[in-house]
Amino acid sequence: MGEVEVVREGSGPEVLLVHGGAGPRATWGALAPLADRWTLARVHRRGYPPSPPPQRGQDFEVDARDLVPLFVGRPHVVAHSYGVLGVLIAAAAAPGGVRSLTLIEPPLHHLVPDVPEVARLQRIGDAVLTRGMDADPGELREFLRLCGAPVGDGDLPEDVTAGVRRAHGARRTSEARPRLHAIRDADVPVLVASGGHTAAFEWICDALADVLSAERSVHPGAGHFVAAAPGFADRLEVFLRGSVT
Template sequence: MGEIVVVRDGSGPDVLLVHGGAGPRTTWGALAPLAARWTLGYVHRRGYPPSPPSQKRQDFEVDAGDLAPLLVGRPHVVAHSYGVLGTLIATAAAPDGVRSLTLIEPPLNHLVPDDPEVARLERIGDAVLTHGMGTDPDELREFLRLAGAPVGDGPLPESVVAGVRRAHGSRLTSEARPRLDVIRDAGVPVLVASGGHTSALERICDALADALDGERGVHPGAGHFVAAAEGFAERLETFLRSLV
């Protein structure tokens, strides 16, 4: 299928950045100053140029296969949203290949069973991936706002529509069951971060930190794009420096 592209910038220990539904520039732009002290590897997931297109659909199992060879150098890995799923699967397959994990607002809804708000988040997320622009308009806008898209009351921006169409048909996040126990038992250092903008995601992140014996951080102000929130870059660097 062809290898995915990683654009590297900076000098110092390797930090691999794995985006989710939005591209690397939108997701990680606020972390660019860290390149003064770290080598930032901006992963472009399949379907996000200049990486090759997806053959059929976005798929976290395919992401895991793409990420596996990138772990040979034992980088720190920072992953966001849908990108967390492939990251966790790849890490569970080779936990010694990861120096640390920073995980930001992943759609691991199964970690909080019997919670109505989490169940609704999963339902509308699956609906958008299944039906794309054919999703109920109110639910589509609700999901897009939670996902950090610039959505107002008028027509959806062309860039947002393009993102929905790219996600249409993706493998459902509700199917993901990464082996968190393997990662925890391997002693991989973990930081789980969220943006304090919706209670369902806060509870998911709390449960993930508990399952991985990880540290927990909440950085409000940038919605789902937590990496852009005030204080996140400093918190991330403090975490990474504690492991060098």
């Protein structure tokens, strides 16, 4: 299928950045100053140029297979949203290949059963991935707002529509069951971060941090795009420095 592209800048220990539904620039732009002290390696998942397109839609299992070879230098890994799923599967398969994991608002709904806010997030997220622009208009806009898209009351912006079409047909997040115990048992340092903008993601991140015995931080101010929130870059760097072994 061809290899995914990784764009590197900076110097110092490598930090592998794995985006979710939004592209690398939108997801990680606020971390650019860290390139003075770290090598920022921005992965472009399949379907995000210059990487090749996926064969049958976005798939976190395919992401995991793409990522394992990138662990050869034992990088720190920072992942966002859908991108967290592939990272966790890859890290569970090769926990010795990562120096640390920073996990930002992943859609791991199964960790919090029987909580209505989480169940709704799963349902509308799966509907958008399955039906794309044909999803219920109200639920589509709700999901896009939760995911940080600039959605008002008028027509959806062209880039937002393009993002929905790109996500259409993706493997549903409700199918993801990464082997979290393999990561916990390997004593991989983990930071779980959220943006304090919706209860569902706070529930999920609390549960994930508990399962992985992880550090936990909340950074309001940028919605789902937590990497752009005030204080996140500083908190991340403190965590990375504490995980250098």
